[in-house]
Amino acid sequence: MKINAQAEELNGRIKKLNRSVAELLSEKGRAIYFPKKGILSQSADAKGKEINATIGMALEEDGSSMCLKNLSGRININKDKVFPYAPSYGRPGLRAAWKKKIIEKNSLLKEAVISLPVVTGALTHGLNICGYLFGNPGDKIIMPDLFWGNYRLIFCNANELELNLFKTFDDNGGFNVNGLKEKLAEGPEGKKIVLLNFPNNPTGYTPTVDEVKMIREALLKSAEEGNKIVVIIDDAYFGLVYEEGIYARSIFTELFNLHSNILAVKVDGPTKEDYIWGFRVGFITYGIKDGNEELCKILEDKTAGAVRATISNASNLSQSLLLAAFEDDEYDSEKASKHEILRSRYIHVKKILKEKEDYKNHFEPLPFNSGYFMCIKLKKAGPEEVRQVLLKKYSTGVIAINGIIRVAFSATPDDKLDKLFDNIYQAAKSLAP
Numbered sequence: 540m541k542i543n544a545q546a547e548e549l550n551g552r553i554k555k556l557n558r559s560v561a562e563l564l565s566e567k568g569r570a571i572y573f574p575k576k577g578i579l580s581q582s583a584d585a586k587g588k589e590i591n592a593t594i595g596m597a598l599e600e601d602g603s604s605m606c607l608k609n610l611s612g613r614i615n616i617n618k619d620k621v622f623p624y625a626p627s628y629g630r631p632g633l634r635a636a637w638k639k640k641i642i643e644k645n646s647l648l649k650e651a652v653i654s655l656p657v658v659t660g661a662l663t664h665g666l667n668i669c670g671y672l673f674g675n676p677g678d679k680i681i682m683p684d685l686f687w688g689n690y691r692l693i694f695c696n697a698n699e700l701e702l703n704l705f706k707t708f709d710d711n712g713g714f715n716v717n718g719l720k721e722k723l724a725e726g727p728e729g730k731k732i733v734l735l736n737f738p739n740n741p742t743g744y745t746p747t748v749d750e751v752k753m754i755r756e757a758l759l760k761s762a763e764e765g766n767k768i769v770v771i772i773d774d775a776y777f778g779l780v781y782e783e784g785i786y787a788r789s790i791f792t793e794l795f796n797l798h799s800n801i802l803a804v805k806v807d808g809p810t811k812e813d814y815i816w817g818f819r820v821g822f823i824t825y826g827i828k829d830g831n832e833e834l835c836k837i838l839e840d841k842t843a844g845a846v847r848a849t850i851s852n853a854s855n856l857s858q859s860l861l862l863a864a865f866e867d868d869e870y871d872s873e874k875a876s877k878h879e880i881l882r883s884r885y886i887h888v889k890k891i892l893k894e895k896e897d898y899k900n901h902f903e904p905l906p907f908n909s910g911y912f913m914c915i916k917l918k919k920a921g922p923e924e925v926r927q928v929l930l931k932k933y934s935t936g937v938i939a940i941n942g943i944i945r946v947a948f949s950a951t952p953d954d955k956l957d958k959l960f961d962n963i964y965q966a967a968k969s970l971a972p
């Protein structure tokens with residue numbers, strides 16, 4: 540791939556600042572840059588001039604954003620925060636507010652050594668950008684074998700990576716840290732790509748505080764042995780932890796400053812945390828030991844270049860609405876009340892499974908303690924057969940994947956939870972030999 544001089548300049552600076560980061564970038568990651576010349580810089584030069592005929596938007600005669608009343612009349616936000624393009628990096632106020640929130644929610648983080656989040660078209664797009672920046676075709680991405688199905692499309696189809704899976708749980712029902720260690724030790728010393736997603740989709744599992752320590756140690760040891768590791772942290776369900784002793788911060792907190800061979804990439808957003816699935820706003824934030832502001836800024840530039848190359852910029856309306864919500868006094872308490880609804884459903888599910896001894900003849904839950912979901916492993920029937928019976932006879936929908944059934948308690952009203960599990964039980968029993 541021919542590399543533009545602006546990208547060369549960024550790459551040269553990355554190499555001087557941290558060789559490992561330079562080695563972790565993919566071919567496309569090396570080639571990308573945020574254009575400082577051309578249309579964008581010429582538009583910036585014209586800002587504030589009497590006549591500015593540079594921008595690719597339409598303005599009214601008075602210079603405000605052109606828009607249809609039919610649309611602006613429905614939105615209770617200043618139209619200049621809605622109708623124009625947002626910057627490819629994201630709205631500056633939102634980026635700053637999200638960074639502040641990340642630091643507040645993850646007490647060990649140090650402001651100076653993490654980047655300013657770059658706004659993406661929600662987490663799916665953020666994960667795609669990770670594939671773009673760090674994955675060459677054929678590279679392997681290490682992750683547990685119970686994962687969000689869309690990773691296949693994102694990493695394998697869109698970015699030509701290969702999944703390198705280890706068993707999610709060990710024989711004691713804990714996170715399989717040894718599986719991760721084995722995968723890190725596989726193959727020659729060099730670049731490794733790891734993806735961690737807690738709370739996990741589909742299992743609803745977040746490692747305990749001790750398990751997180753062991754994951755941290757495993758990554759540290761591998762980095763000390765000379766491997767260069769990019770850890771993609773999918774924090775889609777961040778904050779939805781319901782038990783004591785479960786790691787409640789993002790694992791990014793353990794990794795952002797761990798070793799100069801470990802680049803921690805936090806992919807997060809308000810999609811699940813703030814219950815705005817359709818807004819399509821997410822963030823990518825970087826952290827690496829001894830990383831300074833300059834390195835962070837270069838990674839932000841490359842990320843914004845990849846945003847510009849793929850979606851140009853994320854929805855201005857969604858970003859402005861979100862920022863307005865963050866600035867509202869009732870935001871925190873409202874969010875806490877929704878968290879409580881999910882937590883009480885979680886507790887209800889645990890109670891049902893504890894009390895209904897008969898269920899154990901037909902299924903067992905996989906370990907779960909957080910998030911939107913829980914999974915069950917059937918003992919005497921196939922998941923797809925059970926799913927079909929549930930649909931046809933019990934008017935109940937669940938997901939059958941990877942030999943298990945995934946139940947979204949996030950989407951099931953509390954007063955339907957007993958019935959939901961009873962239906963699964965009846966369906967499984969009816970299919971048992």
Ligand SMILES: Cc1ncc(COP(=O)(O)O)c(C=O)c1O
Pocket residue numbers: 660661662663664687736739740773775808810811816820821
């Ligand atoms: C683990 C995980 N990551 C990422 C996403 C995608 O989130 P978004 O809707 O923000 O693209 C999902 C959505 O289901 C998910 O379960």
